[in-house]
Amino acid sequence: MDLEQTDRTEHARQLFAKRFGKRSSVSVRAPGRVNLIGDHTDYNDGFALPMAINRYISVAGAASSGGSVRVFSEAVGAEAVLTVDDPSIHPPGWERFAAGVLHLAKEAFGGLPAFDAVVISSIPKGAGLSSSAAFAVALVGMAEHFTGRSLEPIAKARLCQKAEHVYAGVPCGIMDQLAIIQGSRGHALLLDCRSPDSISVPIPADEVTLLVIDSGAERALSDGVYADRRKECEQAAEALGVGALRDSSLEMLESEKAMLDDTQYRRARHVVTENNRVQAFAAAARESDWINAGRLMRESHVSLRDDFEVTVPELDLLADEAEAVGPSGGVFGCRMTGGGLGGCVIALAKRGAEKPISVRIAKQFDRAFGRLPTVHHVRGAG
Numbered sequence: 001m002d003l004e005q006t007d008r009t010e011h012a013r014q015l016f017a018k019r020f021g022k023r024s025s026v027s028v029r030a031p032g033r034v035n036l037i038g039d040h041t042d043y044n045d046g047f048a049l050p051m052a053i054n055r056y057i058s059v060a061g062a063a064s065s066g067g068s069v070r071v072f073s074e075a076v077g078a079e080a081v082l083t084v085d086d087p088s089i090h091p092p093g094w095e096r097f098a099a100g101v102l103h104l105a106k107e108a109f110g111g112l113p114a115f116d117a118v119v120i121s122s123i124p125k126g127a128g129l130s131s132s133a134a135f136a137v138a139l140v141g142m143a144e145h146f147t148g149r150s151l152e153p154i155a156k157a158r159l160c161q162k163a164e165h166v167y168a169g170v171p172c173g174i175m176d177q178l179a180i181i182q183g184s185r186g187h188a189l190l191l192d193c194r195s196p197d198s199i200s201v202p203i204p205a206d207e208v209t210l211l212v213i214d215s216g217a218e219r220a221l222s223d224g225v226y227a228d229r230r231k232e233c234e235q236a237a238e239a240l241g242v243g244a245l246r247d248s249s250l251e252m253l254e255s256e257k258a259m260l261d262d263t264q265y266r267r268a269r270h271v272v273t274e275n276n277r278v279q280a281f282a283a284a285a286r287e288s289d290w291i292n293a294g295r296l297m298r299e300s301h302v303s304l305r306d307d308f309e310v311t312v313p314e315l316d317l318l319a320d321e322a323e324a325v326g327p328s329g330g331v332f333g334c335r336m337t338g339g340g341l342g343g344c345v346i347a348l349a350k351r352g353a354e355k356p357i358s359v360r361i362a363k364q365f366d367r368a369f370g371r372l373p374t375v376h377h378v379r380g381a382g
């Protein structure tokens with residue numbers, strides 16, 4: 001555990017003592033994630049290359065005799081008494097989601113003792129860095145502790161994914177949860193979202209650096225566009241006669257083009273080509289071929305912009321500026337990351353080049369939007 005994280009754990013413990021007037025007995029944490037390449041592929045049974053990052057949700061807690069679960073969220077600045085047996089009593093929002101996660105955990109473990117907890121976060125909210133999935137994974141960690149039971153990583157990821165579907169109204173894939181649960185220091189995870197198997201891919205910090213640049217354009221996955229895209233992909237798969245777009249090649253898509261309308265065709269083309277790019281990126285990274293890896297990131301951004309239509313002007317400007325800097329200026333590649341329609345881009349840069357790049361990109365962004373983006377220098381964590 002690094003020093004910063006030790007401080008955060010201590011902060012959560014102190015906050016717990018202040019809030020509940022007793023000492024906490026357990027601390028758990030779950031990292032956020034950034035996706036290097038492979039977006040909108042997970043719910044198409046495809047491939048993705050996410051990485052757990054050194055930004056965390058930290059929870060401190062202790063058993064309680066009060067009969068209910070109480071959670072204080074520092075970010076929200078509020079405490080909730082959770083109705084774990086009937087989460088839908090809570091209005092949509094973080095309380096329903098937390099109650100929902102614990103409801104599913106209680107079902108899985110055959111019971112859940114009462115406990116109190118405080119939650120603190122260093123994952124920027126609404127930035128597409130999976131603070132919500134990390135929150136769920138951390139809550140299940142608390143439930144594991146208080147029940148003395150545990151879940152296998154994939155079962156845990158599925159439980160947290162189900163909580164998003166049922167209690168947050170987001171029909172997400174499984175990438176975020178798997179990345180958070182299985183991530184390890186200095187590595188990204190090559191995920192096959194169908195099996196779901198994963199292989200670690202080293203991202204050596206002495207060669208490259210990862211900058212997550214937050215556009216500040218807030219994104220909300222529950223606003224319907226994400227669900228629309230998922231539906232369009234399913235329709236495209238059906239028209240192609242395959243179980244999921246993962247099963248279509250580019251050749252097949254081209255030869256069956258007449259079966260799809262233009263929107264379905266473009267959505268499918270993104271997914272099919274993105275799956276190929278993920279494999280190619282992982283192969284390039286293994287050979288430290290960062291030039292090629294960066295080129296694939298650019299292609300991914302263009303595909304998400306033109307075919308999948310989930311970028312916004314803020315993301316396009318950041319990606320274009322990074323592209324203009326190019327490898328000679330220290331940027332191998334840059335793309336939007338996560339669900340899109342706001343949030344962040346990720347830039348793969350030469351080690352040591354982060355400062356000048358950030359300054360240059362921020363200047364252009366300020367000129368266009370009258371404010372500065374936030375730059376996070378992240379590394380693979382677990």
Ligand code: GLA
Nearest residue numbers: 039040172173174175338339
């Ligand atoms: C969100 C979802 C993921 C994934 C990405 C896009 O982060 O939670 O399951 O679909 O969008 O790749």
